Amino acid sequence: xxxxxxxxxxLSKRYMIGHQTAVSERYVALRDxxxxxxxxxxxxxxxxxxxxxxxxxxxxxxxxxxRDINLEIRRGEVVGLIGRNGAGKSTLLKILSRITEPTKxxxxxxxxxxxxxxxxTGFHPELTGRENIFLNGxxxxxxxxxxxxKFADIAAFAEIDEFLDTPVxxxxxxxxxxxxxxxxxxxxPEILIVDEVLSVGDAxxxxxxxxxxxxxxxxxxxVLLVSHxxxxxxxxxxxxxxxxxxxxxxxxxxQTVIDRYMAKHGMAAFADLSQRRDMSGSGDARFQSIExxxxxxxxxxxxxxxxxxxxxxxxxxxxxxxxxxxxxxxTADGIPVYEYFNIxxxxxxxxxxxxxxxxxxxxxxxxYPGTYTMTLWIGDRNSFRVDYAEEAISFxxxxxxAIGVEHRTQRNGGLVYQDAAWSIDHRTS
Amino acid sequence: MPExxxxxxxxxxxxxxxxxxxxxxFAVLAWRDLSVLYKQTAIGVLWALMRPVLTMVVFTIVFGRxxxxxxxxxxxxxxxxxxGMLPWxxxxxxxxxxxxxxLANGNLIxxxxxxxxxxxxxxxxxxxxxxxxxxxxxxxxxxVYRFAPDGRIVLLxxxxxxxxxxxxxxxxxxxxxxxxYRDFRYVIPFIVQFGLYISPVGFSAALIPEQWRLVYSLxxxxxxxxxxxxxxxxxxxxMYWPGFxxxxxxxxxxxxxxxxxxxxxxxSLADLL
Numbered sequence: 001x002x003x004x005x006x007x008x009x010x011l012s013k014r015y016m017i018g019h020q021t022a023v024s025e026r027y028v029a030l031r032d033x034x035x036x037x038x039x040x041x042x043x044x045x046x047x048x049x050x051x052x053x054x055x056x057x058x059x060x061x062x063x064x065x066x067r068d069i070n071l072e073i074r075r076g077e078v079v080g081l082i083g084r085n086g087a088g089k090s091t092l093l094k095i096l097s098r099i100t101e102p103t104k105x106x107x108x109x110x111x112x113x114x115x116x117x118x119x120x121t122g123f124h125p126e127l128t129g130r131e132n133i134f135l136n137g138x139x140x141x142x143x144x145x146x147x148x149x150k151f152a153d154i155a156a157f158a159e160i161d162e163f164l165d166t167p168v169x170x171x172x173x174x175x176x177x178x179x180x181x182x183x184x185x186x187x188x189p190e191i192l193i194v195d196e197v198l199s200v201g202d203a204x205x206x207x208x209x210x211x212x213x214x215x216x217x218x219x220x221x222x223v224l225l226v227s228h229x230x231x232x233x234x235x236x237x238x239x240x241x242x243x244x245x246x247x248x249x250x251x252x253x254x255q256t257v258i259d260r261y262m263a264k265h266g267m268a269a270f271a272d273l274s275q276r277r278d279m280s281g282s283g284d285a286r287f288q289s290i291e292x293x294x295x296x297x298x299x300x301x302x303x304x305x306x307x308x309x310x311x312x313x314x315x316x317x318x319x320x321x322x323x324x325x326x327x328x329x330x331t332a333d334g335i336p337v338y339e340y341f342n343i344x345x346x347x348x349x350x351x352x353x354x355x356x357x358x359x360x361x362x363x364x365x366x367x368y369p370g371t372y373t374m375t376l377w378i379g380d381r382n383s384f385r386v387d388y389a390e391e392a393i394s395f396x397x398x399x400x401x402a403i404g405v406e407h408r409t410q411r412n413g414g415l416v417y418q419d420a421a422w423s424i425d426h427r428t429s
Numbered sequence: 430m431p432e433x434x435x436x437x438x439x440x441x442x443x444x445x446x447x448x449x450x451x452x453x454x455f456a457v458l459a460w461r462d463l464s465v466l467y468k469q470t471a472i473g474v475l476w477a478l479m480r481p482v483l484t485m486v487v488f489t490i491v492f493g494r495x496x497x498x499x500x501x502x503x504x505x506x507x508x509x510x511x512x513g514m515l516p517w518x519x520x521x522x523x524x525x526x527x528x529x530x531x532l533a534n535g536n537l538i539x540x541x542x543x544x545x546x547x548x549x550x551x552x553x554x555x556x557x558x559x560x561x562x563x564x565x566x567x568x569x570x571x572x573v574y575r576f577a578p579d580g581r582i583v584l585l586x587x588x589x590x591x592x593x594x595x596x597x598x599x600x601x602x603x604x605x606x607x608x609x610y611r612d613f614r615y616v617i618p619f620i621v622q623f624g625l626y627i628s629p630v631g632f633s634a635a636l637i638p639e640q641w642r643l644v645y646s647l648x649x650x651x652x653x654x655x656x657x658x659x660x661x662x663x664x665x666x667x668m669y670w671p672g673f674x675x676x677x678x679x680x681x682x683x684x685x686x687x688x689x690x691x692x693x694x695x696x697s698l699a700d701l702l
Contacts, residue, residue, distance in 0.1 A: 030610035098542035101696040106436035121540040126465050138457040
């Protein structure tokens with residue numbers, strides 16, 4: 001079977017999450033280890049003295065980021081990978097690109113792999129564009145000779161010819177991204193693994209990159225691509241894999257898988273939250289559903305300037321007294337944009353037993369085109385978490401045909417558009 | 430391209446061949462560290478000159494003038510000190526740089542695959558640049574004192590390589606400890622400081638009583654510094670070969686141990702960073 005270039009069998013990955021260290025601290029301090037060991041010894045000897053059984057005071061919880069993944073990818077296939085944040089997509093990519101090793105299972109790879117998990121990995125701000133092309137190329141696995149041969153193409157692709165000898169710290173973010181992409185686009189591996197990196201860069205440059213990627217796949221090379229942009233996936237991939245909770249939930253023709261994902265994971269204008277199992281909090285109140293509306297009709301596609309209305313239902317099981325509710329908006333890659341609290345809008349809520357339906361209207365949506373997710377939260381009077389529905393629903397912001405202003409339609413250096421009054425004072429000297 | 434298997438605990442069978450394939454990345458990383466170092470600080474070169482010179486002056490005054498310790502093989506005291514200072518400074522720099530290299534390149538390790546050993550090894554090489562500058566200072570100093578080396582000087586590169594290996598072994602080990610225990614980096618300056626006192630930098634190792642010399646050579650830098658003095662000072666400078674053998678054995682042990690520890694943690698580095 002030389003035609004199968006990636007074959008994964010029973011792939012699993014476990015991470016240990018310590019309880020004593022905060023989630024954000026993945027490392028340990030030697031001083032803490034010594035202190036903890038000493039404390040444990042003390043506690044155990046105290047237990048021994050008091051005749052209590054010794055309990056192993058282990059404070060580590062395991063978390064399986066991947067569970068028993070089996071998949072085969074053939075030569076020349078362009079495969080999309082979708083799933084909510086934390087579904088295991090990035091972990092899978094990291095294992096396939098040999099950055100981390102699996103806990104169980106194995107992968108067989110046939111061919112040279114290049115992975116692009118981030119734009120401009122290893123770029124150094126003090127070095128010039130020219131130097132960074134060599135640095136980044138070497139990091140991505142190109143030989144010096146290969147980079148030299150492609151240098152002119154790379155520089156032309158990035159459109160930064162005149163700044164080649166300027167340190168990249170003086171580059172605009174657009175130039176930086178273009179240069180980084182140009183290097184990556186000239187990789188010629190047999191297997192290319194790409195994480196959500198195309199969401200940056202301006203629209204025209206994105207099109208150029210996509211064209212390049214399309215050409216790569218036509219050459220018979222294999223591409224595995226993670227994206228939150230369903231339209232892009234549908235255009236590029238024939239096959240898509242949907243991941244959920246570290247497992248493969250669906251694997252098949254792209255449109256079928258996307259439809260299933262949209263239907264199940266709140267990619268419709270309505271999402272049933274009552275069956276979700278991943279909600280955390282005390283559970284005294286639970287989100288039941290969320291719905292997005294435009295002009296009174298269900299809708300998940302909005303234009304810049306639209307009035308977005310969300311309506312969600314909460315069932316209160318045990319009365320909370322004064323409750324807090326928030327709804328927040330984040331970009332598809334998880335960057336928070338807005339968070340709205342009921343009390344900030346002067347809307348007091350007494351959480352008495354029964355169903356409560358909230359309607360939140362956002363006037364004049366000022367987000368740039370793209371996909372966004374909405375996360376809901378309930379807290380009690382002390383802000384302790386009662387319920388939390390991460391990425392309860394998602395919606396798209398699309399180009400508004402009525403607005404012809406070019407820069408409003410692009411997410412360049414910012415996340416939101418804010419009106420500003422401009423004036424120019426000009427004197428001829 | 431042969432089939433590649435990724436699985437838990439499956440260490441690369443062709444590890445060293447794989448490393449050879451990544452020699453260009455190794456060169457590029459060393460070059461990056463160097464060019465950034467000398468770009469950021471216009472006084473980078475000056476700094477590389479000043480530090481050993483000032484230390485040499487202090488040591489010459491304290492050990493040579495105040496304590497009136499003898500030099501080695503008729504060489505002027507400053508030249509003797511500098512010949513020992515050179516490998517010591519290199520060792521200290523290389524060890525520090527290698528130890529911190531994984532943390533400094535954490536982003537790279539989390540995003541791209543390559544044999545991780547490339548990172549600390551490149552750090553040792555970039556510390557070598559300061560060593561070369563120091564070597565020029567030494568030659569200048571020897572010219573000032575009209576002290577000419579003899580034929581043994583051609584063996585200097587051999588001892589320079591030994592100095593590299595001596596710093597790489599512990600460097601690899603400490604680099605992994607540093608990733609695992611983030612407060613370990615506070616220990617490194619202490620090791621370096623302490624090492625300076627227990628190494629024959631300001632004085633000649635020949636001053637150590639005969640019965641203790643073998644024990645003293647358990648510090649691998651004793652052998653390296655002795656070797657440097659032996660080929661730079663030439664002439665009357667005597668080499669204590671049994672001690673050198675002990676130092677080399679310790680170096681070889683640390684190198685073996687460092688590589689072993691490093692390869693054990695190599696695959697999980699990305700999860701820890």
